[in-house]
Amino acid sequence: MTTKTDQPIPWKTTIIASSSLQNHDVIATLKGQQHLIRFSDSVECGAFIFPLSGIAFLLVCLDELPENVNETGLFEKITNFIKVHRNSFLLLYAPFNGKRELEILSDIQQRFFASNLRILPVRNNGDIIKGMLTISKATSKPNVDTIRDRLSLARAHIIERSPVWQMLKDVKLG
Template sequence: MSEVSSARWPVIVNSSLYDSDMARQLQREHKIRYSDNTIKHTCIFPLSSIAFIIVPVNEATTVWPLKSPWKLDPALIERIERFVSVHCNGYLIVTASLFGQHEMTVFSSLQDRFLKTKLRLLPAHNASDCVQCMLTIAKATCKPASAIIKERMNVALANQLSEVAVIHILSMLGLNQHDILFQSSQKLSLHQVPSL
C-alpha cells in the first residue's frame, strides 16, 4: 500500500480547473494533464478508473441564493447526465464553504435527481476537502489497495458474524449464551405493553 500512496499518479483534469486551488494541490503530488476533451470541472484518475465532477453549489441552480421558484440548472443536469453515461465509477462532489439550509436543499435535489444512477454524491467545504476526498477514494480503489481492503473487510465481516466470536466476547464479559438469553427475555417481559 505504501507504493500506491507514495507514487505520483497521473490525473486528467479538465482545463476549466486550470488555475484553481484544487489543481494546484493535486499538482504538488501528482502528474497533472489538462484536457479540453473532458467534461467541464472533471478530474479523472486512470489508475483507479475513477472520475469526479466538481460542482460549486451556487452554480447548481438557476437562481442563487435560492428564492421561491428555483430549479436545478438544466445545463448542469445535462453535463452530469453526460458524465454518468461516460464514467461507470463517477462521483459528484458538491462544494460549499458552509452547508446551510439552502445548500442542503440543493444537495438533496441533486441526490433525488440522480438517485437511480450509479453516481455517488459527496459534500466538500473547500479545495482541500475536495482533493482529500478524491485521493482517498482513488487510492482505496486502486488494484493492490482495493484487494487488501476487500480481504480485510471480508475477514472483519466473517468475524463479526461468527458465533465463535460472539461466544468469545461473552466469555470475556463473564457471561455465556444462556445468561444473555435469560436476561434478554426478562427485560422483554418487563417492557411488554399490557393488552387492552
C-alpha cells in the same frame, strides 16, 4: 507500505483533469503532492478522472450557479457525466450549507437517486483533495486487493469465532 522510519510512503497517481481546472487551487496542491496531472479538453468541464482507480469526480461550485438551477444545464451535465463514467462522484462545493445549498443538494439527490452517482458535499479545497484521494486510493491496485484481503480475513475470523456457527456445527454433529 512503510519506510525504514515507519513513515507511510506517499501515494502518487496520474489524474486527468478538465482543461478548465488548470488554474484551480486544487490542481496546484495535487501537483505539490507529486501527482501527475494531465489536462484534457475532451473531458467534462470540472472533471477529475483517476484512470488507475476507474473513478471520476465532477466538481460543481454552488455559489457559481444562478438562482434557478434548472436553467443552468446542471442536471444535463450530471446526466452526461454519469453516462460516461460508471464510478462517478459529484463534489458539491459549498463553503456553507444555507437553505439554497440544501435545496440544490436535495434536488440532485432526488433526481439521481437510482443512478450510480454518489454525492460528496465539500466545504473547501482540502475537503476536495482529501475526498478524491481517499476514494481513489482505496479503489486502486494494489490497495483494493489489500483491502479485499483484510475484509476476507476479518470475515473468516468472525465466522470462526461466531457462536451461531458453533451452534450449527454442534447441531449438525448431534
